[in-house]
Amino acid sequence: MRVDKLKVADFHCDVLSKMQASPDINFDNDPRLDVTAERLASGGVELQCFAIYLSATRGKPSFEHVLGQIDLFRQKIVNTDGLQWVRWKEQVGNRLVGAPPQAMLSLEGVDGLEGNLFYAQLCFELGVRFLGVTWNYANWAADGVLEKRNGGFTEKGRKLIEWCNESGMLLDVSHLSQAGFWELADLSNRPFIASHSNAAAICGHVRNLNDEQIKALIAMNGRMGLTFYPWFVSDDGKARMDDLLKHIEHVCSLGGEKHLMFGSDFDGIDTWVEKLEHPGKYPDLIEQLLRYYPEDTVKGWMYENATSFLSANLPSQVSKP
Template sequence: MEGTHLLRIDGHADILYRMETESLDFYQDTHTLHLNYNRIVQGGIDLQFFVLWPGSRMTAAEQLKSILAMIDMFYEDVCSSGKIRPILSKRDLVHNLANGQRSGLLSIEGGDCLQGDIRILRRLYAQGVRAMGLTWNPGNCIANGVNDPEDHGLTAFGRDVVAEMNRLGMVVDVAHVAEKGFWDVIEVANAPVINSHANARALCDHRRNLTDDQLKAVFQTGGVVGVTFVPHFIKSEGEVAINDLMCHIDRMLTLGGEDHIGIGSDFDGIERTPLDLRHGGDLPRLEEALVKAYGDRVASKIMGANFKRVLESILHD
């Protein structure tokens, strides 16, 4: 199903978590990864965000240890073959995509591992991390998460983290951040902001989805919202399919999102998938639906060009 296709970038998948916790091999077809190597090839994915999520039942220090192990796994078990090359700079991004080289970008999900120490952020950047979601569902030293009963917004340390990420050339991801913290990030960030995996709350009232005002705020930073394949973020009950996801894309387009919608599958972080987006190999089906609905120009932006633009504007040379 690969053939000629639009640029395809997936802004969120938990491949490394499953490789670590289930002892799965990225290059083995016998395993159940939604996004093993062959499924990335089958899906024509040019750039995959490899998320560093350590799980929810660890101390912050244990999370850091787990993240460091997954970083090693990324370089040793994913990139050492040369089939996937890491994106560390704008130069890497432009070169790899221009030459048809499949690529991976490391992104942390939840900044608990920083433990209130900005030096750890700098160390993780030195290890190749180029994006970070500030929280997971519970809060941390940076901000409250969407599951917290209270929402105090960004902490003083959290404001320092956003500023330092902007300085380093790291992508700030507000996925999972509670609403006051979200608006604090919009206020203090001086670079485009992303939400790597969320849909429109007006269509599916889940706490992880974004209100129309939040969607427009991300768009106004020049950032991207990655529409996600998580079924209960698409529809509150029942089976879901591409047509249901397209409703969220329609909503975002009406809010001015043409240059600000991307893909954030959350593959390998979900047990249930849309009926016709079962794994990475099904991604061409989504592209076909987008081209049919909106034409090549808009479809190309959603499938990858919008994420590429944001990365080009943030990553350093």
């Protein structure tokens, strides 16, 4: 099997926040970006999830900032000649030969929704399909992983969970506190994902998931996207592709072979795994994985585990009122 024939899904990048900060950035091939249209094509990335991340450098997060990044996504990522926007389960895997890559839209931290579920509904109507509840700190919905008190969800946050379950908006626990993780696991009637988190047993970064959390994701048929930020890969902050294999091996040892995917965090990181600096390098990672694992298993990690989750859990356009 030629490595350039394996498709890739990547569940997290921060292109939009960079574009909001520097409006002159060109998504096609701008050197200021890790993820560009050219690199997605050369890397075989068939599905890329773009996060709406509201940097603290822009002041207090607001819904206006959220709308600004949605507009950038619409105008510069999925414009007439751009990527194909995925919003419904019927679009997943329904690909014509030679079609451009697909793109999804997520929200990293609900701070910008300002505690207003109507804003969450507007995000859904505008095409956002994943909500990461927090970034690293507390907001109106829950505590992030760096909050020392390790609190769970607020009353409004629990209403947000209920609304997500009813509407079809999917939830993402990367950055959520441990208490929040377990409360969500108890309250949600739908599986969720960790879009960009690694295994704490291999690298002790606070953002990585412990074994019990990973087992819980597996039990609910959720998904775990391994991230390429070196500090989440190796305790000394220096990482090679082989170091990612340690996380893969560990998650698989817990029963997670069918639940692994990737969430690179490209454009949200300032150091990179050696020889994995942008999505154009995905074929090199695939080649490395194929040295040790069967082709069907690698296919699952690179693309099929992610798309099977979307096919099962995205809302249906057919049932849309």
